[in-house]
Amino acid sequence: MKSFTREISLTIPTRRAIHSIHQEVADMVRESGVREGLCLVNAMHITASVFINDNESGLHHDYEVFLERLAPHAPVEQYQHNGSEDNGDAHIKRQLMGREVVVAITEGQLHLGPWEHIFYYEFDGRRRKRILVKIIGE
Numbered sequence: 531m532k533s534f535t536r537e538i539s540l541t542i543p544t545r546r547a548i549h550s551i552h553q554e555v556a557d558m559v560r561e562s563g564v565r566e567g568l569c570l571v572n573a574m575h576i577t578a579s580v581f582i583n584d585n586e587s588g589l590h591h592d593y594e595v596f597l598e599r600l601a602p603h604a605p606v607e608q609y610q611h612n613g614s615e616d617n618g619d620a621h622i623k624r625q626l627m628g629r630e631v632v633v634a635i636t637e638g639q640l641h642l643g644p645w646e647h648i649f650y651y652e653f654d655g656r657r658r659k660r661i662l663v664k665i666i667g668e
Contacts, residue, residue: 534562534665537574542655545603548590551580551661552648555633556640558663565638567667572630574662577620577654579627585647593651597623620653627651635667 536558538551555571573580583589601622602608609618631648634641640648650661 536663538661541658542652549650551650562665564665564667567635569633570664572662574660579624579651582646584645617654623653
């Protein structure tokens, strides 16, 4: 069995943003040489998510509105997280959106539905973050 591990490193300049990592992951699958297997994509930070959904700006806006309604950033005093940090909402948003995705690899390509796209969702940005891509298979 083959194993391929790589990290994507990025800095989101704003506090929150959705960033496509789809092409980078697809390129890594090709580079790995795995024809049949699995690809794990993991947000290695507790204030970020990796998710799969439609690549449509209206949906991304709806996520922002929905998550801010469920876990508003302000007032930060509403969160007891570490007493003085201002990212309690980011931890909750990450829990709602999930930590990672696993995608099948078939015939050397990501095996996704017609509208599925891989994204990184940052909830407490403005600093360097890493995303783990782990590919295993034959």
